[in-house]
Amino acid sequence: MSAPAHKYVYTPLDQLKEGTLANVFGAVTFFKLPYRSKGTDFCSTITIVDQTNVKLKCTFFSGNQEALPRIFKIGDIVRFHRIKIQKFNNEFQGISSSGFSALVFDGNVDAPLIPRTSSKGYSFTTEDQKTVETLRNWQLGLQIFSSSRRHLSEVQPGQYFDLICQLVGKAEVDKASYLLKVWDGTKCSSLSWKVYVEDDVLEGDRDTISQLQSFTIDILVYDNHLELAKSLKVGSYIVIQNVHAKLHSTANEGQGHDAHVEFHLHGGTCYGRGISVPPEDNSDVKELQKVLYAVDLKQNQSLDPVTTSDMYSGQMSPPLDALERCQQLSVTVLPVYQQWQITAIANILKCKAPEKFRIRARLKNFQPHGLYQSVKLHCSKCNSLMDVPDEEGLNKMFEDRFNGNPNTNAPDTFWYQSAVWNTEYLNNRAVAIHFVKKCDILQNPEDSLIMLEGGSFRELCKLSCHFNTIIPVKSKEEHLEIDLSAPFIIQGNKWLYGCIKCSNIKPVEELKSLSVEVGWNAVEIAKALGIELLTHLFVMNLTLEDETGSLSAYLWRHSEQFFQTSPSEILMDSDLQKRLHKIMSILCPSRRQISENPWINCCIRSYNTNSDGKEKIGGTVQGSLPYLAVFHLAFHFPL
Template sequence: MSAPAQKYVYTSLDQLKEGTVANVFGVVTFFKLPYRSKGTDFCCVIVIVDQSNVKLKCTFFSGTQDALPRIYKIGDIVRFHRIKIQKFNDEFQGISSSGFSALVFEGNIDAPLIPRTSSKGYSFTAEDQKTVETLRKWQLGLPIFSSSRRILSDVQPGQYFDLICQLVGKAEVDKTSYLLKVWDGTKCASLSWKCYVEDNALEGDRDMISRLQSFTIDVLVYDNHVELAKSLKIGSYIVIQNVHAKLHSTTNECQEHDKYVEFHLHGGTCYGRGITVPEDNNFGVKELQKILDAVDLKQNQSLHPVTTSDIHSSQMSLPFDALERCQQLSVTVLPVHQQWQITPLANIIKSKAPQKFCIRARLKHFQPCFLYQSVKLYCTKCNSLLDAPDDQSLSKMFADCFNGNPNRNAPDTFWFQSAVWNTENLDRAVAIHFVKKCDILQSPEDSLILLEGGSFKELCKLSSHFNTIIPVKSKDEQLEIDLSAPFIIQGNKWLYGCIKCSNIKTLEELKSLSLEVGWDAGKIAKALGVELLTHLFVMNFTLEDETGSLNAYLWRHSEQFFQIPPSEILMDSDLQERLLKIMSVLCPSTEQISGHPWMNCCIQSYNSNNGEQICYEIFDTVLSEQDLDRLL
């Protein structure tokens, strides 16, 4: 119940002063769900704006998660009492002070004026109500408040989006991932991937799951989100922020019926990533309930009880682990085409190209012997295939191309802010240009920086702290990229651009991404006119069965085969070690070939460019994690 009305004075965001404690209203333009800080408290980050068009970044800490403001989406309206204003990097920032309290209202103009708050008593006057209604009208149609919330029928492969939905099933997949089976009353336009779990592992009403199978999607939840996912109740309404709709194509031809979309909620808290459970009276929940109640399920009802096997067998494409149980004698599994008959290698050698086959063979030999040499850079536009630089090459590359000293007097701009310092024991300076997002600076794990004058060793160190790095150099007092070196660095991913096919634009084009969620490498490359190169493993396998042997290339489907990202392996010693162990299992040097494990593979034949030779390529084949772990 509301406490007796008390008169509060509210400050416009453009009138805030350092060192004061203020009361403010604002509309949310960015938020990060509460997460456990390095200490014992929970932390949340919220950016708000008001009619003055001044933004304020607020960082709040609390010993309990429920005491922090409950933000569900961009456009929510907040009222903060008693926030302390301080300066950080020459910009104002709000933090909680003694007596801090928050009310959160839905931004929809038709939503009821019911606040979300942890306060037992609060005041809310007619004047406050008028302020909320004014902010609701003000934000209508403004691009800065465009929400990333989508319905499933509008989701496109490759998108990151927010989804309000109902939970109909859940299951533990392994210690670091959890399955949520959800629906929102609409059907995904693309074929939806289904995660295989044992019958007794899936929680939820089987009849309901069966009737909704054409509507539901499977969302795999990872790492820090798993515990919350486990606690969710079947039938509850949830909001999943920053779901990744990842396109998985199972053939080179990429025909429509060979594509399916996987849905993932990755670990971490970047880009507002997480899960929330809104109240039953939430406007979005009410609207979702109307949609779900209007869905006619009669045509989707089954005439017999179903098991998870029935559900998964109805899908055109399955993840590789769905077939592990029926592939116990092979260290590989086939996501699709498992109905194909095994063809002896002798028959394949006699057949004309192009054709596709399923084989059962052992790996007799592979090249290159030094596995780091198998990592290549491929341009899908001009078909160039280049060696990926090793550490020594990268170190020389940055010493040769980026050793110029930055301009110490270079002014900050409205889209980036700079810092310059001398390196230790070297007569050389390094500059970091922090690119602003929505006109504000971000925390390091969310930031894009332009690095000028950095060495390879410094880049490796900074890549563990910053989300995205673009190496740059100065020319005529302007910053520019150099595609002879890595174009984008994101953690262990060092991505390159094709020098032939790229049409480089100025770095100021990054401003066009200021309203995007996160820093997507593909969107950055497109904005700057860079044609990104794809990392591949390129190997030549000599395969042998009882009838003969043939050489088959593994390259365009190599990441699917190994389940190891080639874009990260050169910077990750653990991945390098795993690849070495995998190859030692597939082709042990101390064993006769009769001791090598069997592999079921899909291969396709094709004519070489000159038409004088028939070549073979492995596709749609995946190593079985279960059998590999048993043999490693």
């Protein structure tokens, strides 16, 4: 800490003037954790108040997230230097200006006076210390500083709450959601839902997760929170703000209710929604550690038998006889959701959407009947869907490139080596292969990445049998370029595409940055080249029918798990195509009465749709990675 250069003057919040730079103290009544703005900067929104009972909303921007104030809860004390005061909607507002700096102090009365700051040098006088202590004591008991933090034992269904907890496990559920398995030393009073993930996907110590299964809850994180959730370290202490304890209750006529609580951190930044990692010397973290250390796990294990929900959470296998009983009823099996009561389609049509149900029905019809047409390309960023080019389209696509001949005089570089040959196909056409080096050496073909200029669809198919990865490129002014109008990565039967709209293509020289450990991973290649990968998936419309009615349902987000078949390879693999046809012929045999079709046991999410001005109920069928939708499907076909 450096000595003060001069004495700072602090302005009470009721004496601020428009167009001035001010130094202020205050206690936090609301905040949003730093988030990326629509531009390149990070943004933080904080509302403070002082003893004058005047509130000041502040909005700060910075290209460096660490430079923004590090607030962890309502009641933290802040000191802002050089904030610019302006008026917006007839209210004063503080914004960051040149030279802005911030100190943040824990709002607890007994907490050490250690500021959180990114400043390398700052002044903090005895007078400043008294101001912080005065604000700490002043805010005690005031309603505006009441926290929405809850222990899990206090949470009620339907609440939104903040939680300080320890992370014991995490896993990617799908491209749009991430699982955080957490505990705070207390037990949720309601039955909490356990998200199913495969064992090899779940990060965390298996013994610890098993020991804590009666204490942990599963929180699903979405959208803008995914990146931070993935970066969290198992074992760390985290604060999650605005968690939704959503009650899910399935009503069944004459059979009561099947209810549990799901925990979601929805996308966006409303109500301060987000995740933060406080330092371990934070007073709330220390208090949490005391609670966790005091828990007697052995005593609780002996008193807490494993519940059905825990048994089917993916941490334990369902009993064999349960699977056998399910298989006697239908072609499909839902081991994780067996405790859900079956709802008749007629009752679903009467219920207000959105809602989730388990049904037992027969497949009356499906579209498209040409199953290859069901494979689409999906961009998770702009949410667009597009058709996958068929073989004829790909052939035409690469023929069009023949007009731009490869640069046969391109010299070898330190990171790739080139070879050129003339083919008899299409007027002695020239084809160039650029062999990319790893650690300045060439690799065996089965481990190699090559960049190909001038190759036809047929030649690409042949080369893909020998080389690990192929990137089609074209020459432009002695440089190699990626063209996203065609597949940009070919790995065996996988022909991968990038989103033209969302990609920010970088020079192919960026491939040099890939480490030996990464290898030629398609996701890492796309990231290095600034390309937003498109995902292959099946999009099908299913007409499901039981004794009470019929329902139209879409299958798409979890289609790969639904069919246990890779949509990214099916267009290039005749065996996979046969498998898909066999699955559909079992579910919906042709030339048979629907009463002869097998029963399907599945879960759907209902939604509202408008057709011809009339509101109807539709549904989406979910596959075996549950929980974006909480649904699980495991097919047991005699294939």
